[in-house]
Structure formats: structure tokens, C-alpha cells
Amino acid sequence: MSDFFSELMKSVDSLTDEQVNELMSRLEVKRAGSQNIKELSKDEEIPTACPHCGSIDIKKHGRKSGRQRYYCKDCHKTFVETSRSLQYHSRLTPAQWRGLLLGMVQNLSLSKIADMIDTSVTTVWHNRQKVCMALQAMYGEQDSFVDIAECDECYTALSFKGKRDPAFFIYTLGRMPRHNRTYEEKVYYLKKYGFWNELQKDPVMLENLLSSSNTYKRGISNDQTCILTCKDRSGNLYVKPACIGRLETADVEKCLQGRFASDAILVTDSHNAYPGFAHKERIQLEQIEADKHAKGAYNLGRINALHARIADYYPKQSERAPATKYLDLSLMLFWWLEKNGQLSTTDKVDKLYALISHDIATPGIDYESITNRELELNTKGLVPKKV
8 A cells, every 4th residue: 555655646746737636636525535424513503493493492303324413392393404405405425515516616527526426427417506506596696897897798509408308409499409410310310209290291391400410500690608798807797698699788788787886987899789788877888899909998808818717617628518508507606716716725615515504595496496497598589498
């Protein structure tokens, strides 16, 4: 064992940044797992009231799976410290929760986090969404702007990743799912799911389905999701999906209305969606021409840097971008990480762990509420709000 440790220490300098992050993640989980649940709970607050009825007449009621249970003398229900927290019914130990949060902070893939904490990818995905929904419940309004605010859009592909309903693609979107298929494979797909005979009555639609490619349309189109971003020089930040396709004035108003101080200055590119909004808000607008990098003291350097970090957050080569249905939740985590960028990785994990360990403002964050949620953006009637 000592020889293995010596060899490991010698090879540390040769590790890539990604390998170092993965090694640190595994060590963090190992360290947390070496402590029993009782030790991890020493600093947790003992509940002062019953989470079911609010009564303070409670008593200890034995232990289960290493956790202290409590009994309410008024409503006669039992509970534990994690009742009404995200940890309740999660089937993850405190060590696994810390490993999950560490993976989220380090932006690891679901499969890497699942391997690291020894659980399934589905469990990781579900609990990650629960954390993002808790963040949205607490910070969903995000920030307002007090000085020079730079605003711009970035785009990501409209995605229905995980959607398993063939009729949704054929009849709602009017296309095949985005997989490479030959002509014969497309015919087989339509016959397999029972569309072939029905589509014989509509030869034009059938021909479009069979001849269409799986490539996205070029430029900004209804194949793209618009993410509206805004950041001022005081560090205030807004980043949310706004609409499908090209941004319009109504989308800017819905997202940013009432967020600017009267003496704030809005800096944008030459997009025609902003002048009408600035006029309505009665704020100064400075637009930079398309072939220019700046307009006097105004530029879009901060917002362009933010877009670069968003691109790194969703590396294209690993297909990490979420389905559009969950894009707002993923960006909520990105927003939180940006706002807490001055903290160390350990401090970020501790802060998130404190969040999931206490009663949350939004009850009912469960699998059904996550998968049945509506799209939080303007679909322009191109797709249903609920997919």
C-alpha cells in the first residue's frame, strides 16, 4: 500500500486539470464517507418545532438508519432533521450529497458524479434538478441593475433530449427525432410506430419527413433558444432563457421590465429589440454598431466574457447542454456559481449543503413536479408550453 501511495504522489504532477478535479472529487467523497452520519449531524440544528403542525412539544423517538427521529405529542407524527428538506426521501447519505454538490460545483457530467458517489445517473439527475429548483425558489428573480449594464443574447439549440413520444416529433414538430437515419430507416421508424398508413393520406408531409435532414437551420431560427443576459459593473447579473428564435422587444420587456435604476445606462449591440424597451423604461440606451467594438467608454466586454463562460459550462463536444425544458434550472445553477465565484470550492459545497439541509420555501419538489413543469420561455406558439 505504501508503494502504491508513493507512486500516486509521484504521478500527481503529470495529471491534467480534469484528472486533478476528478481525483479531488473522489477524495472529498472518501473523506466525507469515512465519517458516520452521527458525526456529520453534530453541527446540525435540532428541530425546535414539528414540521407537520408547528408544535414545540416534541421528544426524541429512537433512531432509524443512523438518524435521530422525533415524535410530536400534539399531531402524533414522527419526523427527522431532514423532514421537508431536499435530503428527505432522496436515498442519498450525507457523504453522497456532498459528493453530488461537489460534482455540480465542478461542472462534472452526470455519469462521472454517479460513478463518484456510487449511484445511478437517474438519481444524480433527479437530485441535481431538485437543488436547482430550490435555488430558483430562493433566487429566481435574480438581480436588478444600478449603473452601466451590458445586455446581449446568446443562443443554444432547441432540444427535446429525453422526449420519448414519437407522435410529438411527427405531428407537433413536423420532423423526425434528430438521429442519423437512412431513407429505409426512416420508413421503418414510421411503420414501427404506426404512422405510415396515416401519412399515406398526406403525401406532402410524408415526403418532407423522408427527405428532411437532421441538421439544424443556419443562423438564428426557431431551432434555437435565446438566452438573455445582462450584467452591470457592480456585478449584478441576469441570465435566463427568453424565447425560441430571434429576440423581440416584448421578450426583453417580460424579462427586464422594472429592473433598471432611473440613472442606469443600458449598453447593447445594434439589435432593434432594445430601443423600444429603453424608451418605455425611460433609461439611457447606448448601442454599439455591428462593425465596432466600443462606443466611447461603452463596450460589451463583460457580457462577451460571460458568454464565453456559458459556452464552457455547456461544452459542445460532450453534448452537455440540457433539454430546453430544464435550461432555466441549469442556468439558475450557473447564475449561483457566478454570484459565488469568490468562494472556494469547499465553501460553495458547504453553502449548498446548508441550503438542502433546511426547510425549503417551495414544498413538493419531487420527480413529478420536475418532469411535468412547463417551458419557462416564450415559445411563440411553435411548440407547446408543456412537452
